[in-house]
Amino acid sequence: MEANCSNMTPLSSDSAEKENTVCIFGTGDYGRSLGFKMLQSGFSVIYGSRNPSSASLLPKGAEVLSHSEAARKSQIIFVAVQRDHYSFVTKLSKVLEGKILVDVSNNLKINQYSESNAEYLAQLVPDAKVVKAFNTVSAWALQSGTLDASRQVFVCSNDSKAKHAVMDIVRALGLIPHDHGSLAASKEVENYPLQLFPTWRLPLYICAGLTVLIFLYCLITDIIYSAITEEKDISFRIAISIANKVFPIVSLILLALVYIPGVFAAIIQLYRGSKYKRFPDWLDQWMLCRKQLGLIALSYALLHAIYTLVIPIRYYVRYRINSNIITQILKNETRTFDNTLAWRTDAYIALGILGFFFYVLLGITSLPSVSNAVNWREFRFVQSKLGYLTLVLCTGHALIFGWDKFLSFSRYRWYLPPAYTLSLVVPCTVLVLKLILILPCLDRRITKIRQGWEKSSSAGKEFENGDVPLQTKM
Amino acid sequence: MEANCSNMTPLSSDSAEKENTVCIFGTGDYGRSLGFKMLQSGFSVIYGSRNPSSASLLPKGAEVLSHSEAARKSQIIFVAVQRDHYSFVTKLSKVLEGKILVDVSNNLKINQYSESNAEYLAQLVPDAKVVKAFNTVSAWALQSGTLDASRQVFVCSNDSKAKHAVMDIVRALGLIPHDHGSLAASKEVENYPLQLFPTWRLPLYICAGLTVLIFLYCLITDIIYSAITEEKDISFRIAISIANKVFPIVSLILLALVYIPGVFAAIIQLYRGSKYKRFPDWLDQWMLCRKQLGLIALSYALLHAIYTLVIPIRYYVRYRINSNIITQILKNETRTFDNTLAWRTDAYIALGILGFFFYVLLGITSLPSVSNAVNWREFRFVQSKLGYLTLVLCTGHALIFGWDKFLSFSRYRWYLPPAYTLSLVVPCTVLVLKLILILPCLDRRITKIRQGWEKSSSAGKEFENGDVPLQTKM
C-alpha cells in the first residue's frame, strides 16, 4: 500500500516472497551451510565473492558473482564474512542503499569489541538496513538438519520492515524467529551463543566446595577414625553411607543459603530505613543465583532420597540385620517395642518426605514454562511461603533425625561433633532471623519501607496522593 | 516511510530510539522504581509532578518538571498515578494529543471498576494513544532487579504503532513483551496480577475435604479402635501408616473425579440428542478444573509411592519382621512358600508401578511447554487414552491389593468396611459407565452428536454439503 505514495522499491515480505532470491557475501563454511539450507527451502542463492572464479565447495544450484553483481540481484544480503573484512562493503555503499544487510557473525570472546559487529556494519553502510540474525544457529546445525537444540533465531534491527522480512526467511527455513528489538540489542545477541551457563558457575563452585569439605569431615570422623582407633577397614562405606551423609547435609545448607540474602536484605533495609539505596554487590550477586542454588540443593535432595531408599537392598545392611537377629536368638534376648522410638523414626521420615515433596513443587515452578504461566503474586507465594515451609520441614527432619545425639559425647570422635550437626547451623540461623523479622513491629516497618517510605522523609508521605497503590504490587 | 506522505510526527520505534527520552507522571514509589530502571537502561527520564519543587527521593539523573512541560519533552508518557487522580490529564489534552500514554496502574480488587483504568484514561484523553503495560511487574522487581519471577509484560493498545514502541521499551529494560491485542483486553490484563491460583481453589478444597474425611475414617477404624477395644496405643502409626492409607485412597478418588464430568457430558448429550445446548453450570465448572484435580491426584500418588518405598527402613517394620522370625524359630514352624500370594502381591505392586508411570507421563504432558508442542489430536490421545489406562491400572492395583478382604467380616471394625473399599466406589462406577458408553451402539450415536447431528433434525443432514469434515477435528 505504501507503494501508492512513494517511489521507493517496496521492501515488504510479499516482494521478498515473490523474488525469493537471496545473496550471500562470503563463501566460507557458514556461507556455504546457509546457502545449502536456503536452497533446500526453495530460495535462489547467489554468492558474492572477491574472487568468484576460485570459489569452491559451494552447494549445487548456487550462482557465484562478484560482490556488487550479486548484491544487485537481491533485496536481502547475508554478510557471512569475518568482522575484520567488513571494510569491503564501504565500496558497495551505492549498491547496498536501501537493501537489507543481515549480519550473521559471532565473535570468539564475550564483549570482544566495544560495539557489536552489526552496529559496526551499520556504521560502514549507513544507507543499508542492517539486521542481526542467525548467529545463534551453527553452521553444523544448518548443514546437518539435526536441530535438536534451540531453533530460536534472535532478530534485531532498527528497521521494522527489514526485521520482518528476515523473520519471514527464518520461518521459511523451519526456524523460530524471536524479535529482540532494535540494533542496540545486537551486542547481547552476539554474546548469547558464547555463554556456558554463566549464572550456574558461582552456585556450582559453592556446591563443589561444600561437598568436598563435608566429604572430608565424614571421611575423617567415620572411616579414618575406624581405621586408626579400631583398625577396621570400612572403606566400602564411601560409596553409599558417606555419600548419603554428604548429600543431605550440603542440600540443607544450600537451601538455607537461598533464604539468607532475603533476610540480609530486610536487615539492611531496616537499618538504612530506605529501599532506595543499592545493596552491596556481593548481596546482589547472591540474590541473582538463588534459583540456581535452590535447584542444586533439590538435586542433592533427590540423590539423598534415592540413596536412602536403596538402604534395604544393600548387602551390608542385610548382613547386619541378619547377624542382629541371629545374635538376638543365640543370646535369647527379647527386645521390647519402643513406642517413642517408633514415633521418632516415623516422624523424621514423614517430615523428610513432605519436605522433599514441597522441594519438588518448588523445582517444578522454576521450569520456565511454569513460572511464565504464574503471575508475580503467585510466584512470590510459591517461592516464599512454600520455600520457607520446605526449609522448616527439612530442618525439622534433620533435628528429629539427630535428636539428642549431639549431647552424647561418646559419639564425638576426636572431639568432632556428628556430621549432621554441621547441616543445622545455617538453616537454624536463617529460621531464627526470619522469626524475628516477622514480629509484627519489624514486619510493619519493612512493609512500609518496601512501599517507598523513607526514615529521613516524613512518615506521612508514603501514601502521597498520586501514588500507585503498592499492596497490589508486592 | 509513511513520513514521506504525511506531516504527522512519526511515531515509529526508530524515532523513539533516537530520542530515548521518556516522561513519567507521578513521583510515587512505582514512578520512582520505573525511572530508576529506565535510567539504568540508558533512557533519559523526566518526571512530571504537580509540585516539581517538592518531589523527593527521585533517582539520580532524572529531571522534574510540571506535568505539561514534562509531557512536551517526550513522545511517551508513563502515567504512574492512582486512577482516582487521572482527571488532571484532561487539562493536558492539548499537549498529549498524538502522544503515547502508558497506563501502568493496578487495582486493589479484581473488577474494582466497571471499565479498566486504561480505558478510563483513553476516555479522558481521546486524542492520545493509550497503551496498557507494565502492571504485571512490581516496583520491587524493577528496583531490585531480582526478576526471578515472570518477566512478561502484557501490552495492549488500539494503536499498533504505539504498542510496538512500548514493546521496544519493554525489551530494552530486559523484560519480555507479550502482545495482548486491543485495549479491550486491558481489563483482563489489570485483573491478572491480582489473582492467586483461582483455578486451583476448588480442586484444593475438594482434596482437603476428602483428605480430612478419609483420615478421620482411618483414625477411627485403626487407632481409636485399637485404643478402645485392645487398649493398645498405636498412635505412632499416624505419621506413616495412616498417611499412606489416606494418600492413595484420595488420589484414586480424585483421579476418578477427573473422568466423571466427561462421562456425565456424554450421558447428557445422549439424552438431549444434541450438543448445541449448554451444560449445567456445575458441570462446566467441574470440567474446567479437571487438569488441577489430576495434578493434585498425581502429587498424592507420588507421596503414596515414596511412603511405600520407605516401609522397609522403618523401625516398626524391622521390629515386626525380626520378632516374626524369632517367633517362627522358637515355635519351630516351617511356613511353605505360597505361590498364589507371591503372584498376587507382585501383581498389585507391578500394576501400581505401571499406573504411577503413566500418571507421571500425564503430568509431564500437562506442563505448558509440552502441551503447547502437541496438537489437539495428540493431546486428546494422551489425556483420554492414557488417562483411562492409568485409571484402569490404578483401580486394578487397589482391587488386587484388597482382594477378598472386604468379604471377611472379621476385619470390619465397628461394622465399618476396610478403608481401601472407599477408594474403589467412584473409580469402579466411572469405569462401568465408560464401558457402557463405548458399546458400539451408544458410541456411534455420541460420535454423530458431536459431529453436529441433532435428534430433532433429520439424520441425513449432518453431512450436509459444505461442512468442514469433522473426523479430522476431533
Added chain:
Amino acid sequence: MEANCSNMTPLSSDSAEKENTVCIFGTGDYGRSLGFKMLQSGFSVIYGSRNPSSASLLPKGAEVLSHSEAARKSQIIFVAVQRDHYSFVTKLSKVLEGKILVDVSNNLKINQYSESNAEYLAQLVPDAKVVKAFNTVSAWALQSGTLDASRQVFVCSNDSKAKHAVMDIVRALGLIPHDHGSLAASKEVENYPLQLFPTWRLPLYICAGLTVLIFLYCLITDIIYSAITEEKDISFRIAISIANKVFPIVSLILLALVYIPGVFAAIIQLYRGSKYKRFPDWLDQWMLCRKQLGLIALSYALLHAIYTLVIPIRYYVRYRINSNIITQILKNETRTFDNTLAWRTDAYIALGILGFFFYVLLGITSLPSVSNAVNWREFRFVQSKLGYLTLVLCTGHALIFGWDKFLSFSRYRWYLPPAYTLSLVVPCTVLVLKLILILPCLDRRITKIRQGWEKSSSAGKEFENGDVPLQTKM
C-alpha cells in the same frame, strides 16, 4: 495513518475492532461452533449460506443471509465449507475484493492435495487477502470451552495487515495466535492437526521389538528353564523379577543407540574427508529420532529404578530372607562379612543412582521450555558431555553388577549367557569407538572437517580470509 494518502478502505485492526462484525460462510458444525464462540466473545455474526431460509441449528443472535449479502456486511469472512465446494467463491469475486478470507479447513489425510486449501482459495479469489487460521482448534473445543489442550492458533498469510487483523480476533476469543509467516506455510499448518506423534513412531517400534525379544530371552532362560529342568513353577517372577531385567537391559541398549549415529557420522566424515555430502537416509532418520530414543530409554530407566526399590517389600523376597536366616540358625552357620562384596554391591548401586540422576538431568533439558532457554553451546555440552557421562556410568553399573557371572558357565542355561550380557554389547561398542575417535590425531581431523575443510581441497584453504570463525559456532 495510511488512509491519509490512499483511498482504500483501511484494514487495520482498529477498524475491525470498531465494526466487530464477522461473516461466516457455511452453516455446518464448524461454522456453527465458531459463530457460537464469536457471539460469546462479543462479535456480531452473520452467516452466509446457499440457502439462508433452510439453515438450522445456528447459535442464537446470528443472522443468516445469502453469501453475497453476508460478505458485503463484513471485512472479514470465515470460509467454513469443504474444499470441494470452494468454487462458489469465484462468483463472489467482486464482493470479496480487498476483503480478508479466513480459511479454517482441514483435510482428512496428510498432503491430501498438491496445494494447500488456503492456497487453492487464494487462486480462486486472487483479489481477496487469504489468511489461514483456526484449523488447529476443533469445533468441540470451541463449543465446549474446555481448551485444556493447546490453545495455539497458527496464522499465515501473504498480507501482513490481514494477518494481524485475524490475530487480534484470535486473541479476542481467548486463544493464542502464532505467526507462521506467509501462505506458503499453510500446507504445513494444514498437516499439523492430522499428525499423531510422527517422530515417536520409529523409536516406539524399536523399543517394542527389543522389549519383546529380551522378555522372551528372560522367559526362556528363567521360567521355562526352571519349569522343564527343575519342574518348579516360578511364573510369579514375570510380574516383577523378569520385568526388572527387561527394563534395564532395553534402557541401556536404547541409550547406546542414541549415541551410535553420532559415531557413525564421524566415521563417515573421516572416510569421505568432507562434511558437504549428505549422510545416507537411514542415518539421517536415525539422527532425527535420537531425542525420542533417549526419552524412552529414560522412562525404562525410571521403571527399573522403581522396580528395584520395591524389592524389599515383596512377599517373595521377605520369605527368602526369612528362610535364609532360619536355615543359617538351624545349621548353626556363621557367615563372615565379605568386604569385597560390600564394595562391589555398593559401587554398582551408587553408579546406577548417579547414572539415573544424570539421565533425569538430560530428560529435563529436553523439555521444550528448558532447551529453548539454553544456547547451542550449552545444549551440546549437556547432551554430549553429560550424555556420554550417563552412558559410562550406566555401562559401569551393568558391568559391576554382572562382574564375573558371564565366566561361570554353570550359570549358562541351555548354553545361553546371562541376560545382562546382552545389554552390554552395544554400549561397550559405542564407548570403544568413541574412545578411538577422541584420540588426538582423529579428533583434530574431524574438527577440521566440521569447520569446512575437505580432503580434496587444499588444506590451507579452510581458514580462507573472510570466513566466519567457526570455533565459536560449534
